[in-house]
Amino acid sequence: MFFVSFISIAIYLTHVAGKSLNPLNESRKGVINSRDINTGVTLPLKATFTPGGTILDVDVTVGGQNFSMYLDTGSSDFYLPRTNFQCLNGTDNSILPQESCLFNKAYTISPTFQQINNQSFGVKYGSGIATGILGYETVTIGGLTVERQQIGVADRITDVGDGNDSGVLGLAYPYLTSAHPGTDYPNDTLSLWSNRIPYDPLFTSLHKQGSVKPFFSLAINRTPVNVSNGDGGLLGLGTVVEVPHKPTFAIAPVQIIGVIPPFFTDNVTAKTYWALSVKSTDINHLVSTNNSFQALVDCGNFFNLVPKDVALSINNAFQPPATPNIDFLETGSSTVSCNATAPSFGMSFSNNVTIYIDPRDMLVENADGTCTSAFVDADVLGESTGIVLHILGTPFLRSVVSIWDFGKDEMRFAERIETSGGADPPPNSSVPVVPSSNGANQGSEIYVTCLLFTVLTLVLVL
Known part of the structure; x- marks a missing residue:
């Protein structure tokens, strides 16, 4: 369930999952449709x-x-x-x-x-x-x-x-x-x-039973270390949370995870996790299509687990650079100064829209006052299990309004816009969703746990 310090992968491998609900056939322009809001x-x-x-x-x-x-x-x-x-x-x-x-x-x-x-x-x-x-x-x-x-x-x-x-x-x-x-x-x-x-x-x-449309949405707030029952953000069931965001959404069809053994779904080909493909990465405005990868999106994972080359490039681009933790060969994680300048980092998805992660979400603050890079080398974790699993966790989700659409079997992400005070909007914020600039339609619409699957206990599965 929890991404423990030695890196438990925020995934239950008890997931493997189902068929689409009430599939919809609507335009995929990457701009939110009014049908997605106010219900x-x-x-x-x-x-x-x-x-x-x-x-x-x-x-x-x-x-x-x-x-x-x-x-x-x-x-x-x-x-x-x-x-x-x-x-x-x-x-x-x-x-x-x-x-x-x-x-x-x-x-x-x-x-x-x-x-x-x-x-x-x-x-x-x-x-x-x-x-x-x-x-x-x-x-x-x-x-x-x-x-x-x-x-x-x-x-x-x-x-x-x-x-x-x-x-x-x-x-x-x-x-x-x-x-x-x-x-x-x-x-x-x-x-x-x-x-x-x-x-x-x-x-x-x-x-x-007709209570909600077939999608939910999330806006996860940044919270201070040692908070208890603090403001975690908003969950919208059948609606898009009213948090300011850019008008254009990146779209990513939900995929079947290739590394999951067939017995997880009793040899049935089925969607399980909220999995997608990252088409390209952008580190300090250097775009690479060589770094495409499949990943799960999991609000219960406290890090982003990415391919070795992506993690290394990002961590070297911090100023000063991040350095491998003493337990790097077990965790794939790197230490970074809490005052470091984070690189610009973005990912593009199936409709070629790039989502940039807020610099504040590029590192994770620890209880002892130190900081860890939000980007973990998934290949290091995979060396002990033979299975490399990529995950986009809360460091990614804090930067976006996310829509998880069972009806279309797709996910959508739009970068959040800060309010005038620079802080996340309160749970009862009445600030409306930023309207589309061109009126195009989009359609409907995602725990250690989001629960984790401890890499060290993956055995032969995952």
Whole structure:
């Protein structure tokens, strides 16, 4: 779940995912359409700093009980810890005090919960494992209710929260969900990453019942180190968050990840993660099409994991240059002065629109006052696993308004525009979306977790 200091890849390899919802056939001009705004609901996100990075939480009501849940675009399950759950040591499975798992509260089985027979819940995150039962429950988010939403209720957990949240709300495709056959399903890594019974995640259910259009949007704010329940930004369900941004969007079709083994989707060819292709990179206005790569976009990853040549070029372009960490051969990360001047860096996508990352998002501030480059050498991490996985995490997403469109199986990004004070707009900002300059249409429209998949535990999968 969390991108720990030694680099846990913000990805659950428990994701692998589904088919498009209500495909739409609209113009792809890269300019937002009025159909994307002023509908749906917008929710505030809460940000909490952890040793691994800043986590985003959202408020949800489950069976009449209120929870703050970890928001994850890198997974699909909706799960909560159950009252009297066992918090386990991830190394030897010894029982720990419940507070060691850092969940704010646990879910009590309610009168509206209906258990699903002959199925088990079991998910493997970078931060641990959660196993238990599955059932249907009444879930409400932003005033929108699904009366029979399938959820996981965990009895045995090595996963951890941030002290303020409970469980995970995943926003990826259905094939990443973690229902398994039988009531005594094995909890080893290979079993948890295979033999799935896909079900509709919460957002899919909301769309299918007509509550929202088939896209969601994010605007993630920059938050200070050591913040707890701070202003994390905005989540729009079926709407584009009202945060100032440039009028033109970069467009990236969602792709199937080539490095994921077939057994993750039971040999079915299906979309799982929010994955895309970066067409070219621009470092200090030197454009290279040789550095194209496929990547996941994950709000639960605290770094950008990029190809070796891209990471090296960016880190050398800091003034003064970033230097490899002492554990570089394990983490691929580099230290940089917090006062360094960051290079200009942009990425272009399928419609040739380049998105530039804000200089403030080019480095990550640590709790001890030091800073780390936001760009990690993914090839170094892949050397120990044989699988190289690229990820665009929160350092990228803070610079943009992002739209994640199940209806068109595409993602869209527009650079954010600062308000007059230079700070991010508040959650209740009434500043309208910057209108299109040419009126062209676009169409509809994405946790360690966005949950992480620890590179060191990737074994042979991912």
